[in-house]
Amino acid sequence: MSHNLLTVQGISKSYRSSFQDSICVFQNLNITVNQNEIVALLGPSGCGKTTLLNMIAGFEMPDTGEIYLEKQSVTGPGTNRGVVFQTPVLFPWLTVQENIAYGLNRRHISKKNQHEAVQEYLSLVHLNGFENYYPNELSGGMQQRAALARTLILHPQLLLMDEPFSALDPVLRFQMQQLVLSIWEKLKQTIIFVTHDIEEAMILADRIYIFGKCPMGILEERKVPSFTITSPFSSSLDSPEFIRTKKEIRNILFSCS
Ligand SMILES: Nc1ncnc2c1ncn2[C@@H]1O[C@H](COP(=O)(O)OP(=O)(O)OP(=O)(O)O)[C@@H](O)[C@H]1O
Ligand SMILES: [Mg+2]
Incomplete structure (x- = not known):
């Protein structure tokens, strides 16, 4: 049984902006990530995915709450975390x-x-x-x-990936997803993967945190069955379970938009 690697505990974050007094991105947000897991953060643009990833990376600090990696409080960037950015x-x-x-x-x-x-x-x-x-x-x-x-x-103990494939064409994107899974097979690397693509989250992740529009935070946490998808024509993509799960997640996302 893999142990807990990351705990995000009751964090809140607001930004001051030039147009409004402040924008509240999260209030009392909690997530956990176990060793060897791939966890997806899925949500619409502006819901705070990058903000959360930046705080886990230690590039930014939460206003309240704590982030623990291996029970050590995160107070800044460190070599135990690696980040792959969108560009x-x-x-x-x-x-x-x-x-x-x-x-x-x-x-x-x-x-x-x-x-x-x-x-x-x-x-x-x-x-x-x-x-x-x-x-x-x-x-x-x-x-x-x-x-x-x-x-x-x-x-790195924890790999943070912020929509790394969103600029790629669908074929290349699929190949990159397969590459991530093959690397995971070899290294069992713990990964937090940010995406706004439901299929991408389902193909890659063991668990998905589904975010609502800012400042709703997490609407639901979902364990995802393991769909073995080795080609873009894989029958698993048409399986009733895949289609049902995708529809359910879509409904959650749309219900709050
Ligand atoms: N440095 C900042 N100063 C002020 N507001 C910010 C700052 N960074 C982010 N925000 C605000 O915080 C909210 C969340 O932004 P964030 O970039 O985390 O969203 P996101 O979910 O990563 O979106 P996307 O999918 O478009 O990348 C947005 O309302 C954004 O305007
Ligand atoms: Mg972002």
């Missing part, structure tokens, strides 16, 4: 292998060990042969795979 964040002046090795270099890992690790993670994200390319010579999907390798190579 791949790569240094344009570094090659793919230099980008992937960047964090190892900062940790003063020997060149030989860096090289071995980079080869392993290049292969994990299917980028062998592209190690000497610069980011602007790669497609969006390849850039996102390089960004994923650069994060995974540092072995």
